[in-house]
Amino acid sequence: DTAVSQTPKYLVTQMGNDKSIKCEQNLGHDTMYWYKQDSKKFLKIMFSYNNKELIINETVPNRFSPKSPDKAHLNLHINSLELGDSAVYFCASSQDPSEAFFGQGTRLTVV
């Protein structure tokens, strides 16, 4: 069983569209994250949720809205996609303060 799974793995869409990426973890962790990895491989935290509550919200445009229906899921919805949103988005979970477990990533390409 995959510990942290995210779908889809690849997403190609046009500018201006709205899209969602789903993430689920079956580890029973309290904390979930979204990270963005750009073309230079830099990893930057976007959001952190603890028991469905938003804890960390870095300087991310309002077009990005995370939603956590329960502590096993953290979805990322993106409105009005822009070319600069193209990146690999990683979901992760952890039981603080231990190591984080990462999903396989969603490669988003905005054309």
Add this chain to the structure above:
Amino acid sequence: AQSVAQPEDQVNVAEGNPLTVKCTYSVSGNPYLFWYVQYPNRGLQFLLKYITGDNLVKGSYGFEAEFNKSQTSFHLKKPSALVSDSALYFCAVSLLGSGTYKYIFGTGTRLKVLA
């Protein structure tokens, strides 16, 4: 500002030779320290961590890291490199803030092991 530095974008080493991937950090308090590895088109995989205790920690695939508080470093090491170790390596610190832990990652170091 709290940060993690990996001063080398790339490290090349011959197979069978020892390898070191450097990491230094600048944070307040006592951080938890981690190393992760990323293979092409994959997510990050946990290698090892330092929470407390012995400064030398051992992890997966024969890797180890030494925590040096005075130098605020946590360098990743392996006595004998394998071609299959070629990947992107990230150092990270975990800090408590706003009631939960936040991971700050270094910029990554690409390790290339030459046959």
